[in-house]
Amino acid sequence: MQHADRFELIRFVKTKSGEVVVDREQKIEGRGVYVHDDPACIAKMKKKKLLAAALKTSVKAEVYDI
């Protein structure tokens, strides 16, 4: 969602082992996707499977429980 600077960004990353994790320190190597640290944005991303599409992998439901 577009709401500029109101929220920090969270990075999700696909690790070398293929697992998708939250990377709060933004240090994990791998293909990453940034999303606003906003429950509405995270819920939308989950519902529309945007993270799975961006990372070209399946994403476990618990990944979104952050």
Ligand SMILES: [Zn+2]
């Ligand atoms: Zn947003």
